[in-house]
């Protein structure tokens with residue numbers, strides 16, 4: 001089929017039964033690379049992928065063992081000719097733990113048919129994309145029209161080495177374009193390119209006002225209450241509409257596609273007709289503007305509450321910020337805001353925590369042109385541009401290792417597939433179209449790249 005675009009849909013359709021059974025076999029392995037889980041299944045998944053790659057015609061396969069992490073499957077197919085580009089394909093074969101198994105409708109590591117797809121832990125995130133890469137290799141008979149580097153990471157969900165390792169080994173990761181397939185579509189049937197990721201930072205805020213708790217009848221009313229001070233401070237982080245009220249955090253209009261309000265309400269599980277927070281488009285509230293969430297609070301629990309003025313309280317804040325804002329600048333803005341407050345005249349102790357940068361892709365190059373054509377061909381409609389509020393640190397790691405490569409984020413997941421939650425599922429339609437899109441992308445990109453090459 002390789003050279004004839006007409007045959008691609010039929011070729012991919014013919015591969016689907018085999019890909020489905022390989023996905024079932026892979027998803028039946030509980031490859032959880034978290035502390036406290038056995039390493040055996042992770043290695044079993046690794047070995048299965050090595051065998052599947054070999055059977056798909058890949059000859060150069062290596063195992064990368066980094067300190068304190070699960071093995072990475074690394075494979076190369078040299079470019080068919082010197083004018084062909086090299087594309088790096090990333091996905092990961094470890095999965096999240098299943099969590100509370102009583103919330104699952106079927107055992108998490110027994111892939112179970114559902115309408116149009118399969119349910120199992122990790123079957124979407126990210127084993128669907130591992131299998132999509134394999135499908136692309138089979139469609140091309142192991143000889144794609146570009147050079148290929150495959151990276152199947154074995155420990156992405158817990159303490160990934162890929163936010164720092166790739167820049168230390170730039171030759172290995174050198175490429176003209178990379179497809180980071182660890183996400184998918186805005187909704188099933190809507191082909192989606194994720195072009196932005198928000199950055200993240202944490203900040204701890206503490207208040208100590210008394211040596212010990214004091215009787216609230218005898219001292220309440222005058223003794224400074226740490227919990228009251230803290231909640232008053234937290235109340236200043238948002239305005240009356242629920243928009244972030246900390247100055248200096250970048251917020252811009254979002255120009256790509258986004259969720260409808262109803263979709264978002266359903267995805268978030270918002271109760272009844274409660275209003276959403278903030279004003280303006282959902283895109284700028286979720287992707288191109290800041291968010292501050294109180295993710296933890298230390299204070300006496302209601303169950304153990306004594307009639308006493310609280311002497312100490314603290315909160316952990318999670319800040320998400322515009323993809324292009326400097327992480328330390330964004331974090332400093334929040335720290336400065338808190339330090340400048342003196343609720344009831346009481347100063348706060350503010351400690352900056354971890355930060356992670358955001359990412360914004362340049363979308364004007366030949367790989368993006370090829371991807372737009374390919375996604376449209378596979379799904380039958382124009383690709384939507386979205387961002388995501390979650391960060392994927394390895395995107396920055398890989399982008400630093402190959403700074404001139406175009407970075408594409410698309411894949412077989414979709415925002416309704418219950419990632420990291422009970423009853424994770426994948427749809428065959430999205431898997432099939434992702435295989436089709438990957439093949440069409442490589443075909444288009446190879447042709448475009450050659451046309452541009454000096455003769």
Ligand SMILES: [Zn+2]
Pocket residue numbers: 092125126156182
């Ligand atoms: Zn993932």
